[in-house]
Amino acid sequence: MLLRLVLASVLLALLAARPAAAQESWSPDPKLLARAKALLAQVPVIDGHNDLPSAILGQGAGDLTRLDLARPQPQLHTDLARLKQGQVGAQFWAAYVTVDSIPAKAALRHALREIDMVQRMTQRYAELELARTAADIERIQKAGKTASLIGVEGGHALEGSLSALREFHELGVRYLTLTHSRTHEWADASTDYPQHNGLSEFGEEVVREMNRLGIFVDLSHVSAETMKDALRVSAAPVIFSHSSARALVDHPRNVPDDVLRLVPRNGGVVMVNFCPCFIAPNAVRWVEQRDSVREQLQRELDSRAEIARRTREWLRAHPRPRGSVADVADHIDHIRRVAGIDHVGLGSDFDGFDDTPVGLEDVSMFPNLIAELLRRGYSDEDVKKIAGLNLLRAMRQMEQVAARLRAERPASLADTAAALSRN
Numbered sequence: 284m285l286l287r288l289v290l291a292s293v294l295l296a297l298l299a300a301r302p303a304a305a306q307e308s309w310s311p312d313p314k315l316l317a318r319a320k321a322l323l324a325q326v327p328v329i330d331g332h333n334d335l336p337s338a339i340l341g342q343g344a345g346d347l348t349r350l351d352l353a354r355p356q357p358q359l360h361t362d363l364a365r366l367k368q369g370q371v372g373a374q375f376w377a378a379y380v381t382v383d384s385i386p387a388k389a390a391l392r393h394a395l396r397e398i399d400m401v402q403r404m405t406q407r408y409a410e411l412e413l414a415r416t417a418a419d420i421e422r423i424q425k426a427g428k429t430a431s432l433i434g435v436e437g438g439h440a441l442e443g444s445l446s447a448l449r450e451f452h453e454l455g456v457r458y459l460t461l462t463h464s465r466t467h468e469w470a471d472a473s474t475d476y477p478q479h480n481g482l483s484e485f486g487e488e489v490v491r492e493m494n495r496l497g498i499f500v501d502l503s504h505v506s507a508e509t510m511k512d513a514l515r516v517s518a519a520p521v522i523f524s525h526s527s528a529r530a531l532v533d534h535p536r537n538v539p540d541d542v543l544r545l546v547p548r549n550g551g552v553v554m555v556n557f558c559p560c561f562i563a564p565n566a567v568r569w570v571e572q573r574d575s576v577r578e579q580l581q582r583e584l585d586s587r588a589e590i591a592r593r594t595r596e597w598l599r600a601h602p603r604p605r606g607s608v609a610d611v612a613d614h615i616d617h618i619r620r621v622a623g624i625d626h627v628g629l630g631s632d633f634d635g636f637d638d639t640p641v642g643l644e645d646v647s648m649f650p651n652l653i654a655e656l657l658r659r660g661y662s663d664e665d666v667k668k669i670a671g672l673n674l675l676r677a678m679r680q681m682e683q684v685a686a687r688l689r690a691e692r693p694a695s696l697a698d699t700a701a702a703l704s705r706n
């Protein structure tokens with residue numbers, strides 16, 4: 284009897300030490316899923332951000348014969364078959380420019396390498412076609428293909444040159460994320476120290492020139508002050524190509540409510556990011572705990588191997604929270620409540636992070652999210668707006684503003700004096 288009691292308590296202790304069983308799968312109501320798919324057949328997904336070009340440049344050394352998207356690529360979130368399954372009718376491919384290229388003075392070359400990667404993808408596969416306008420998106424979708432757009436991620440890519448901005452537009456770039464993770468010479472980033480209290484004077488001129496050209500001002504990654512400056516200056520709708528709501532997950536990458544309230548007047552679209560780091564309720568606390576455990580181990584132990592072993596042990600017992608389709612839908616709910624149904628979109632960030640939310644494991648899973656919104660009482664019209672119509676409307680407005688401004692004023696030469704004095 285005693286032995287059995289001891290065994291039972293040992294077993295209980297073992298069970299208590301195990302992490303809570305994580306939810307591993309998501310099964311929407313089949314009827315709602317069917318309705319979601321039927322709606323996406325009418326209005327396919329327009330996704331604001333996918334890092335596949337960088338993934339191909341990294342894992343496949345940029346060689347599409349080595350990393351062929353026509354074959355299954357299970358180590359990635361994206362390949363052609365899954366894009367079709369996910370009913371993705373338009374994708375903004377990120378031309379991501381690492382901030383490490385700033386000190387190396389290689390940012391512009393880096394951007395061209397990524398833009399070239401997108402163009403080689405679209406030239407190689409008949410399932411993809413480069414889109415330059417909202418009308419292009421609709422035409423390409425009707426042909427059953429995925430319209431491919433280019434977004435340059437990081438304003439440092441310009442190296443201070445408005446000529447580079449104009450040539451980006453010629454190459455098909457349709458958004459520029461004003462910063463990546465670091466503050467640069469004309470804009471403050473959300474994850475770095477501010478230097479300009481938002482945008483510098485030249486930063487405001489960059490926004491005006493983007494308006495004149497017809498390139499979306501993308502406010503993901505920038506500081507809240509940069510968001511407010513850009514919203515004040517921009518004559519065209521802005522986008523947040525991959526950002527969620529800060530009121531739900533207090534991460535500087537997410538959009539605060541006071542900024543969300545400024546979006547309706549601008550006409551912009553906040554495209555919700557799926558990364559667990561921005562949508563899972565405990566994501567920020569988990570990072571804090573992991574970092575403090577690491578710091579404590581470093582204080583207490585000398586052996587690097589032992590620190591690594593104990594860290595791995597902690598990570599096994601405390602897996603990073605993954606979040607789920609429902610958490611992503613919570614962010615959509617919140618942005619809808621604060622900014623309105625006309626200002627919400629999708630910006631997955633697929634192939635830009637590792638662990639995925641349950642039910643949104645890759646680009647084939649968009650219908651799950653639409654089914655969850657339908658379950659929450661969203662109307663057919665509501666989900667069509669979120670899936671793609673809001674972005675199309677904002678893009679048309681952006682194009683009209685550009686046509687008007689081009690007739691009103693010539694190209695900005697604000698960078699010339701600075702460039703000349705530098706030489």
Ligand SMILES: [Zn+2]
Nearest residue numbers: 436504525635
């Ligand atoms: Zn990003």
